[in-house]
Amino acid sequence: MKEIIKNIFTSLGSDVCGIAGIERFETAPKGFRPTDLYSKCKSVIVFGITLPKGLWEVEPRLMYEHFNTISCSMVDYIALSASSRMEKEFKCTCVPLPCDAPYNSWDEESMTGQGLLSMKHTAVAAGIGTLGKNTLLLNEVYGNRLTVGAILTDIELESDPYAKSICIEACTLCLDICAVNAINEDKVEQKKCRLNSYGKTKKGFDTVECNKCRTVCPVGKGLKRTV
Template structure:
């Protein structure tokens, strides 16, 4: 449906609430991906992909393992994303559209490691970034130093387009992965399955059974592939805010 708020005004408002990047995906391009429930996208023609930039200083403080500061920062960014998603949902509803906020970080299936929808898949479709060899979304301004959430809506905003993968021959994430889980395989757009890019069993063991046993570290976090990505180092050279 036609929203009563324009796309530029809509994005500006979300960024005023603390988002670093906002893009719009056409959900038609997401057809076939796993969702819960299976018909999650049925009534929504658009997906709003929202990213918040992580603190460079916090990420740079990671060495061979996640730090308590990163653990806390990770949790607070997820909470802020959830807050922004709820505000975004209310903004859309006030302007005559339907909307549903998707939690930033909630695992529904700890065997297959799936949630309601892949925020990464939405971010790729919306053009926030490309999928790196670590499976992380790599943004040209901030690298993988971002966290994501999604708001589904039937507001008829002009969708954004995916961007080209720029990982090239770089294998920094593979070479520094403490679990040896990253295979170093590139992709033009996205991987058909996660197993094409990483050994998920090794990754989960590292973040759950090794790092997850450290004091003051939330389960299922690492941060090393985020730190070492050369695209993330470019954040020190720009203070730009990504818009439309």
């Protein structure tokens, strides 16, 4: 069944897909566990699509922002479509989650937000990758270029093996390049990062002013260069 499920996501355009049993979320913060959203959840199916490597080679202000936003909509579409197909094929229940916004958790003073589930930590639980020093998800094939989504289901599935870290132990490039020193001790001060990274054009279009901690990563494009 696992391979059939993964093939559904692949057929919809997903580049990666992994599965985490509910036991892998026992230590997640209260309020941010799959069962806090759907009490009958037994497994979480995590998937992702990849942004082109070329977006790592250009000034991010407009092009990166535009297509990164589009990738979120694409991931949400896959989550919705896969949920519908699974419910028809397996007579199960599936709950698609938004890969980014909307979410309720927000602290105005620190500008800290939390999604319904942490997609990067959910991806780690499903064996898709590990976290780098900049807290971004790192995948062996796609580096830090994945936009990740997830669905909750009442089907009990075996968890995939955890991924091995590809983060270079002695490397501190992402920490050193941050102009506002927002990255420290495997955490990011969201207020510093948000104020430095996001803006708008004179016409009001959203912009990404900085994504250097992502693009400077020596394994940010993945280790398998054929992809």
